[in-house]
Amino acid sequence: DGGITQSPKYLFRKEGQNVTLSCEQNLNHDAMYWYRQDPGQGLRLIYYSQIVNDFQKGDIAEGYSVSREKKESFPLTVTSAQKNPTAFYLCASRIGTASEKLFFGSGTQLSVL
Amino acid sequence: AQKVTQAQTEISVVEKEDVTLDCVYETRDTTYYLFWYKQPPSGELVFLIRRNSFDEQNEISGRYSWNFQKSTSSFNFTITASQVVDSAVYFCALSEAAYNTDKLIFGTGTRLQVFP
Numbered sequence: 001d002g003g004i005t006q007s008p009k010y011l012f013r014k015e016g017q018n019v020t021l022s023c024e025q026n027l028n029h030d031a032m033y034w035y036r037q038d039p040g041q042g043l044r045l046i047y048y049s050q051i052v053n054d055f056q057k058g059d060i061a062e063g064y065s066v067s068r069e070k071k072e073s074f075p076l077t078v079t080s081a082q083k084n085p086t087a088f089y090l091c092a093s094r095i096g097t098a099s100e101k102l103f104f105g106s107g108t109q110l111s112v113l
Numbered sequence: 114a115q116k117v118t119q120a121q122t123e124i125s126v127v128e129k130e131d132v133t134l135d136c137v138y139e140t141r142d143t144t145y146y147l148f149w150y151k152q153p154p155s156g157e158l159v160f161l162i163r164r165n166s167f168d169e170q171n172e173i174s175g176r177y178s179w180n181f182q183k184s185t186s187s188f189n190f191t192i193t194a195s196q197v198v199d200s201a202v203y204f205c206a207l208s209e210a211a212y213n214t215d216k217l218i219f220g221t222g223t224r225l226q227v228f229p
Binding site: 104106 | 119157163218
């Protein structure tokens with residue numbers, strides 16, 4: 001079945017450590033997105049990519065980095081510069097135009113030790 | 114600037130009650146798209162509906178209905194005869210065709226709890 005796979009489901013970060021969240025899709029979608037969800041704040045856009053080897057910052061990109069070396073993969077690295085990383089992270093994809101719906105993964109809960 | 118407001122943080126109802134979730138949006142664009150998503154406890158967002166700015170016709174899908182009014186910049190969602198399985202967080206979202214083409218902006222969500 002086609003879909004988006006996020007791993008791991010739960011992740012713990014130690015102080016000063018970088019961690020990488022995985023996102024893989026087999027929907028052949030051009031565009032991929034990373035959102036952060038905090039209680040009461042909805043979904044906020046971290047980074048998005050419209051095409052391989054290209055990506056743009058979203059509204060809260062500081063402390064995060066991404067890569068898009070393959071169409072199906074869009075990993076997110078939470079760096080040590082992100083001082084408040086505890087949140088639920090959602091990856092999504094869509095065909096690539098404003099009219100199209102997003103397909104979401106099941107999310108990764110990141111917590112700080 | 115584009116913005117989506119869901120003023121209701123949490124709503125609690127008893128099964129079989131009707132409930133309306135409000136969504137108000139702001140946009141500079143004349144062509145835009147509005148979405149509703151459901152987030153059950155499992156965490157994955159599920160697409161419910163998409164509306165483009167040129168189609169103000171209301172839509173009904175089973176117990177779900179949507180009321181789109183450009184005059185008030187609202188896109189409200191009504192669940193008729195609510196059920197416990199409707200308990201979830203519901204998000205309204207906006208996508209503009211001309212500006213920031215690939216950004217989908219979400220509201221803060223409304224948590225709906227349906228009690229038996």
